[in-house]
Amino acid sequence: MVDVVVLALGEGSSCGCDGGACGTRTPILACRDALRTASAQVETVVAHTDAEIDAALKALPDVRLVVATAADGQLRAVMRRLVRMYAPAPSKRALSEEAIPDDRTLPDLPPVGILPLGPDSTDLVTRLGLPRNPADVAAAVLGGNTRRLDLLRNDGGGVTLDGVLVGGVDASGSASTFLARVEVDDAVLADGTEPVLMSVVANASRYATVDGLPLVLSPSVDDGVLDVAVAVPRASRSLFRRPRVEIEVRRAHGRAVAITPRTEIPFVDDGAEGTLTRKRSWWMERAAWAVYVP
Numbered sequence: 001m002v003d004v005v006v007l008a009l010g011e012g013s014s015c016g017c018d019g020g021a022c023g024t025r026t027p028i029l030a031c032r033d034a035l036r037t038a039s040a041q042v043e044t045v046v047a048h049t050d051a052e053i054d055a056a057l058k059a060l061p062d063v064r065l066v067v068a069t070a071a072d073g074q075l076r077a078v079m080r081r082l083v084r085m086y087a088p089a090p091s092k093r094a095l096s097e098e099a100i101p102d103d104r105t106l107p108d109l110p111p112v113g114i115l116p117l118g119p120d121s122t123d124l125v126t127r128l129g130l131p132r133n134p135a136d137v138a139a140a141v142l143g144g145n146t147r148r149l150d151l152l153r154n155d156g157g158g159v160t161l162d163g164v165l166v167g168g169v170d171a172s173g174s175a176s177t178f179l180a181r182v183e184v185d186d187a188v189l190a191d192g193t194e195p196v197l198m199s200v201v202a203n204a205s206r207y208a209t210v211d212g213l214p215l216v217l218s219p220s221v222d223d224g225v226l227d228v229a230v231a232v233p234r235a236s237r238s239l240f241r242r243p244r245v246e247i248e249v250r251r252a253h254g255r256a257v258a259i260t261p262r263t264e265i266p267f268v269d270d271g272a273e274g275t276l277t278r279k280r281s282w283w284m285e286r287a288a289w290a291v292y293v294p
Contacts, residue, residue: 003040004141006032006115007056008068009077010048027134028068031115034138053081064141064292066113072124072162072206075114076270079151079289080159082109103224103255104285105153111290113141124162127205128221131294140292148287149221152203155281158269161289162206163219166259166267166276168198179262180276182230185254189230192262197247201257201282202227206270215249224286225253256283 006028028044035042047053057065057078069075087106100107115137116125128149131137152160167178177195181188190196200207204221208214215229232248260279267276 001041002043002059002063004035004042004064004066005056005059006035006042006044006066006068007053007078008044008046008117009053009074010046027115027117030134031066031068031138034135035142038138038142040138040142050081053078054085057082057085061110064113065110066115066137066141068115068117069123069125070117071120072270073272075112075124076159076161076272078112079109079161080157082112082289083151083153083159084157101286104288105283106285106288108148108287109151109289111146111292113137113292124204124206127162128291130291136294137292140294143292143294145293146290147222147293148290150203150224150226151285151288152201152226152282153285154283160201160203160269160282162202162204162221162270163208164201164267164269164282165207165210166199166201167196167265168210177233178265180265181258181260182228183258184226184228184252185256187252187254189228189250189252190232192260194232197231197233199230199259200228201259202229203284207268213247213249216251222287224284225255226257226282226284227251227253228257256281 008028032042032044045056047056067075067078086109114125114130116132125132131140177197179192180190180196181192182190182199200215202216202219203226205219208216208219216227219227229249229251234246234248258279258281261276265276267274
């Protein structure tokens, strides 16, 4: 009987990374060996499609899951399928066998172990203070201690673990402004008539500072609220000096945010690039997912 599944994403998956193997197999084999040394029965799975991810997730919660990630977008892809599997349809939410908190739309998701496949010092594993060494990851998974974390869902069917950066640069990589209405609960940060340089929807700290500009202040992945900021350029004029551009940062936090673009706007969601062409809403799922911790 299998105790632990180690899941890696391969070419063709919807993780948003480039390349075939999505990272080296060495940490995966080291984690597998550490688990087996502790007498755990281990199965390693490489998923290339959403259907193959779903097949690996069906064993939950009877087995423990380790997700091998070369980029945050891979973990996000797995969590998106996990949410799809566990979240009841709105019409069946009241009849769900799982207890759903009043401020959530899905039950507690099974915890996952995260095995980083690269030395990236800016990834979610580092920001959460989770172990990077395969043997330490294995020990945390077998130890069973967990930390519950907030999750963002959106009306496009996606999930966000860390944050979303909207705008900032155009397709050529140059700084460019855009028009969009940005609303956080009942607060309006931008009404769609003034140029916005960039906007951030933060669950954690990935986009807290962009090019030296502090946007959101002290975002936390387990405080139950999302943090939103918009950066608006302002022309500062004086009698004897040339006009200069200053950046006004407007901030708010709450349970939900809606961004309505007036034109197409590039965005990056947990490292995965896209284009915002219509209204998109994100909302907070407090403490919905969990990770194994030492």
